[in-house]
Amino acid sequence: MDALTRFFWFCSGIHQPTLEKHPTEHNKYVGIGATIFFTGLFAALSGGYAMYFVFKGDTAxxxxxxxxxxxxxxxxxxxxRYIVSSINKNSSxxxxxxxxxPRILLAIMIGMVISRPLELKIFDKEIKERLKVSYLNNQRAKIDTLNKAxxxxxxxxxxxxxxSKAQRDSLESGIKSDRQKLNFEVFGTKTTETSGVMGYGPYAKRKEEELKQRQQNLDSLNxxxxxMENFVDGRKQFDGLLSERLYTGKQLDSLTNIAGFADRNWAxxxxxxxxxxxxxxxxxLAVSFIGLLFIFFECLPxxxxxxxxxxxxDRSVENLETSQMHSSEKDRDFEIEVTDGVYGTRVATAIEKQKETLTKL
Known part of the structure; x- marks a missing residue:
């Protein structure tokens, strides 16, 4: 337990020897350190999940x-850890x-970055369904564009x-009607266009010759x-129309499984x-609240x-900093005094040497 406490103290960025002197402050900084630690843990999970989708499909x-x-x-x-430890409680x-x-603004940005990949995982099922609809609509639009072009x-x-198809259909309909009339004439069925006399007479023979000629025309038209259909199909094959089909359920599942971070973020x-x-x-609201939750969690420390x-x-830290600053100033004064003394000695030595030189002359 003591090791865990010290670990959370480390996470909070405090000066442990000073904090150990104040037992009433221990729990406060354990809480702050734990919050910072779990924020980093969520960030690790979020970043790892996002990077997994970036390299999805790769063996590594x-x-x-x-x-x-x-x-x-x-x-x-x-x-x-830096953001929290840099707030000076001794200021107004x-x-x-x-x-x-600025630290809160930075924390908000970090919270937004952390929350997004986790939101992608939370709404994974809904995202896949929306991606399926999007992929299907895009494929349909692509096929429509190709057809129009x-x-x-x-x-x-x-x-x-x-x-030609309209002529063929019209000719087939006419042949079918005339063939029925020929049958009526041969079997003696009385209509407005048949004699009603059974037998294969001149009218029936003439009608049959006409049907043969029209059948030849129909065969030629077919x-x-x-x-022309073969030509059109060949052109469709060449332009890629025949190779484009709407995605099947399995294809959509496969596409959503390999969807990248950008597609999932859009969805x-x-x-x-x-x-x-x-x-x-x-x-x-659900997406917004989850994002706000992580932002608040990031700002919480x-x-x-x-x-x-x-x-x-905080008072002890202030006193320690004051003492260290005073010590630093004294060290500065000491260095100045030493430098001045050394310089004075060098000057005095130089003067004595100069005097000795002048005396010898």
Missing amino acids: AVLFAIFFGILWGLAIFNMD STKQILQAT FTNKYTIELNKLKE SDVRR LGQLSFNTNGTRDSTTA VFVKMMSSRGPY
Whole structure:
């Protein structure tokens, strides 16, 4: 327990020999040190998680994440330790606020940086669903763009194919109708266009010849349609239309699993809005509150140090600093006196030597 206490004292950035003289201050600085330590721990987890997505897919992704997480956590820990220890409790309240303001702003920025990767993990499921919708919409838009470009590029060919298909359909419908009329004529079915006399008469023969001719025309037209369709399909293959398909469920799962930090960060921002563009207040508040929680947690050591009263440890530190400054000034005076004395001795020695020289002359 004593080792843990001393560790948290170290985290708070205090002068341990001085603090040991004031037992009433021990718990306060244990709390401040623990807050700084856990802030650094959260920063390590956050930085490691973010770096994992940067190198995701690499065999060394975990090692990179661990290394950067430790490095980032130590950097934030050291910065928080400096921020808290640099607040002088022996100054006036106004001066303390002025001292703390830039440190609080820095703490807010650090809190925002720390909170983002952790928010990505907390809303991981929702982010993946939003990414799936985004990837699917982007793929659909890409296919639509390719289709429009292809239509504009081959407008003449496509219109000709459309006209040929319309002619073919019309001709097929006409042949089917005439074939039915021929059957009615042969089997003696009375209609407005048939005689009603059973048998294969001149009208039936003429009708059959017409049908054969029209069937030949239809076969020729079908051949032209197939040729044009093959040409269009070849152009689609060349322009990449046939290779583009909407993503399947498995493909979407794979894409979301390898999504980078930027895509996931964008999706997290989009969670505050519904798919129709309206604002989703519930999710937006949830994301904001989590971010504010980490910002407050990052600022907490500074607030605790500012809110705490000036205790015996602060007075002892002030006295120690005053004593050290006085000692430093005395050391300076000593060095000046020594320098002056040495200089005076050198001057006196030089004068004596000069006198001896003049006497000899």
